[in-house]
Amino acid sequence: MKLSGLLLIVIMTMSGIGYWYYTDTQRTIAVLTSNNAKLEMAVATNEDTIKTMAADFAAASAELKRVNTEFAAIRTQNNRLANKLADFDLGLLAAAKPESIERAVNRGSANASRCFELLSGATLTDSEKEAENGDKFNKECPWLYDSYKSRGMLNDTPANTSNE
Amino acid sequence: MPDVDQVNMRKVEWIILTEDNMDEKIAELKAGGAALAIFGLTAQGYENLGLNFSDIRALVQQQQQIIVAYDNYYKASVQALDAAETQRLQEEVADTVTKSEGSKWNPFD
Numbered sequence: 001m002k003l004s005g006l007l008l009i010v011i012m013t014m015s016g017i018g019y020w021y022y023t024d025t026q027r028t029i030a031v032l033t034s035n036n037a038k039l040e041m042a043v044a045t046n047e048d049t050i051k052t053m054a055a056d057f058a059a060a061s062a063e064l065k066r067v068n069t070e071f072a073a074i075r076t077q078n079n080r081l082a083n084k085l086a087d088f089d090l091g092l093l094a095a096a097k098p099e100s101i102e103r104a105v106n107r108g109s110a111n112a113s114r115c116f117e118l119l120s121g122a123t124l125t126d127s128e129k130e131a132e133n134g135d136k137f138n139k140e141c142p143w144l145y146d147s148y149k150s151r152g153m154l155n156d157t158p159a160n161t162s163n164e
Numbered sequence: 165m166p167d168v169d170q171v172n173m174r175k176v177e178w179i180i181l182t183e184d185n186m187d188e189k190i191a192e193l194k195a196g197g198a199a200l201a202i203f204g205l206t207a208q209g210y211e212n213l214g215l216n217f218s219d220i221r222a223l224v225q226q227q228q229q230i231i232v233a234y235d236n237y238y239k240a241s242v243q244a245l246d247a248a249e250t251q252r253l254q255e256e257v258a259d260t261v262t263k264s265e266g267s268k269w270n271p272f273d
Binding site: 037040041044045048049051052055056059060063064066067070071074075077078080081082085089090091094095098099101102105106108109110112113114115116117119120121122141 | 167168169170171172173174175176177178179180181182183184185206207208210211214215217218219221222224225226228229230233236237240241244245247248251252255256259
């Protein structure tokens with residue numbers, strides 16, 4: 001009887017220790033699992049941040065490259081007039097043919113002014129929409145023709161030839 | 165952002181005066197009735213004015229390209245940040261689901 005009582009006490013004590021050990025271990029596992037999840041989350045967040053920064057850097061680099069290309073094109077376009085003027089002596093020509101040079105400079109000035117209007121977003125005129133190439137579009141800024149064409153803002157078929 | 169104001173350039177008319185046509189041109193100008201005053205430029209001055217105009221046009225174009233670049237960059241950044249935030253939320257949800265699935269096997273919880 002005494003032995004069975006003692007055995008019962010030992011079993012109960014062992015069961016208690018077992019229960020305590022189990023719950024304590026589970027609590028520790030839960031804490032570790034939670035910490036692990038937080039670390040995994042932190043790693044994932046860091047990876048996402050790195051990916052975002054890399055994408056950001058790539059986008060910035062691409063834009064920088066595009067802007068540098070555009071700037072080079074704009075500088076070339078800006079040299080057109082200087083190159084044109086270097087080809088002849090305007091004073092000499094004007095003295096010899098004042099009427100025709102007067103017409104030419106007035107046409108050039110009107111075209112140059114129109115370039116500014118277009119750069120500010122002016123609506124295209126019918127003749128600009130129907131232009132077949134850059135020079136017919138505007139001799140002072142023919143490069144704008146390609147920009148408008150790529151945006152589908154020009155008539156594909158010129159109106160003056162559509163009825164032929 | 166609003167678009168810039170559209171410019172309407174005012175008409176500028178050049179008159180070329182030479183030794184030969186000066187009297188004729190001055191007579192034409194006087195015939196209009198207005199007081200005669202001529203704002204003159206030499207050929208070199210005219211060329212310089214044209215080149216200055218061309219430089220300003222190039223400057224406007226360059227500024228426009230910079231604005232386009234900033235616009236593109238801003239849109240790409242917002243898109244990348246939105247994508248990262250969506251992914252982070254998805255990972256958080258997935259983590260919460262995993263945790264709740266793990267705890268159901270604990271008989272004492």
